[in-house]
Amino acid sequence: MKRIVVIAKNVWKYYTIEGKNxxxxxxxxxxxxxxxxxxIHGPSGxxxxxxxxxxxxxxxxxxxxxxxxxxxxxxxxxxxxxxLRSNVISYIxxxxxxxxxxxxxxxMEIPLAIAGLSEYERxxxxxxxxxxxxxxxxxxxxxxxxxxxxxxxxxIARALTVTPSLLLADEPTANLDWDNAKRVLELMNRISKxxxxxxxxxxxxxxxxxxxxRKYILYDGILSELK
Amino acid sequence: MYREIAFxxxxxxxxxxxxxxxxxxxxxxLMYLFVYRAxxxxxxxxxxxxxxxxxxxxxxxxxxxxxxxxxxxxxAKRIAVIFCLFVYLLVxxxxxxxxxxxxxxxxxxxxxxxxLVHLVNTILVAEVIYKVIRR
Numbered sequence: 001m002k003r004i005v006v007i008a009k010n011v012w013k014y015y016t017i018e019g020k021n022x023x024x025x026x027x028x029x030x031x032x033x034x035x036x037x038x039x040i041h042g043p044s045g046x047x048x049x050x051x052x053x054x055x056x057x058x059x060x061x062x063x064x065x066x067x068x069x070x071x072x073x074x075x076x077x078x079x080x081x082x083x084l085r086s087n088v089i090s091y092i093x094x095x096x097x098x099x100x101x102x103x104x105x106x107x108m109e110i111p112l113a114i115a116g117l118s119e120y121e122r123x124x125x126x127x128x129x130x131x132x133x134x135x136x137x138x139x140x141x142x143x144x145x146x147x148x149x150x151x152x153x154x155x156i157a158r159a160l161t162v163t164p165s166l167l168l169a170d171e172p173t174a175n176l177d178w179d180n181a182k183r184v185l186e187l188m189n190r191i192s193k194x195x196x197x198x199x200x201x202x203x204x205x206x207x208x209x210x211x212x213x214r215k216y217i218l219y220d221g222i223l224s225e226l227k
Numbered sequence: 228m229y230r231e232i233a234f235x236x237x238x239x240x241x242x243x244x245x246x247x248x249x250x251x252x253x254x255x256x257l258m259y260l261f262v263y264r265a266x267x268x269x270x271x272x273x274x275x276x277x278x279x280x281x282x283x284x285x286x287x288x289x290x291x292x293x294x295x296x297x298x299x300x301x302x303a304k305r306i307a308v309i310f311c312l313f314v315y316l317l318v319x320x321x322x323x324x325x326x327x328x329x330x331x332x333x334x335x336x337x338x339x340x341x342x343l344v345h346l347v348n349t350i351l352v353a354e355v356i357y358k359v360i361r362r
Binding site: 058078079082083084085086087090091093097098099100101102106107109110111113114115116162 | 228231232235238239242243289290293294296297298299300301302303304305307
């Protein structure tokens with residue numbers, strides 16, 4: 001039987017806009033098995049990024065609970081959530097979240113330095129991951145000089161440095177042409193098989209759904225599974 | 228862990244455009260202090276230097292934001308992020324302090340208090356920047 005990595009139960013999230021409480025997520029129930037790719041599709045403003053941030057522990061739900069790899073996120077304080085992000089959950093924001101002024105190696109080194117790995121361990125892990133991602137020889141290139149597709153692959157590589165159980169990708173194909181987008185999605189497919197990493201992708205692009213093991217639609221804060 | 232990310236903060240602080248502005252400010256301060264040699268000028272330059280530090284941060288806002296987001300997503304604790312921002316600002320303060328150090332020949336209690344106020348102010352600014360970016 002496959003292990004469940006993510007359980008989101010009865011999750012509600014409200015935002016206060018002009019004094020009114022507006023529900024952006026309504027009674028979300030979601031589970032993700034180990035090594036599968038779950039795609040959440042929905043239009044802009046449907047609450048996709050909010051849901052992803054809640055799964056990453058970057059935002060707290062107003063009601064309900066989220067359990068990732070056995071850890072109940074609502075029971076953890078800010079430092080506990082940070083520790084979880086350091087070795088269990090990796091989040092890739094839409095704008096890649098890379099430091100433009102640093103080179104690829106330095107960008108990838110940060111999570112490993114935080115995790116407390118030695119310089120030798122950091123170097124060997126970064127170089128092997130760059131080779132895996134097809135970015136060998138790019139380690140000394142500044143991020144601002146990379147193409148959109150390469151930036152996305154560096155962001156994925158950085159997310160994988162700590163071998164997380166859960167990888168969350170916010171609109172990973174939004175800034176890419178379809179050829180590059182396909183390449184990134186195929187890479188994610190390979191990652192989920194090779195590392196048994198569970199991947200949750202949110203996207204407004206319906207073509208991304210073809211690469212998912214399970215598909216969901218998020219519309220007006222309500223999540224429903226596509227059979 | 229703190230050593231590695233502190234080095235990255237120092238590098239970021241020196242690479243940013245704001246460090247060039249800070250250097251220009253430091254040279255200008257030195258000229259003012261040596262031409263006028265008045266305590267009023269010294270005090271006003273110290274006050275201006277606080278504004279300069281904030282202005283130099285604003286010049287590099289984009290890369291600082293990228294750095295802080297990277298740290299948060301990589302699992303750095305709140306205290307580690309604030310420490311990095313403090314180191315980033317401290318480098319800028321050291322650049323500015325060069326001119327004051329050349330001007331001051333002996334450390335009086337007033338100067339020591341000023342240095343302490345500057346350090347406390349830097350910690351507070353680091354925390355405010357963290358809170359703004361975290362939001």
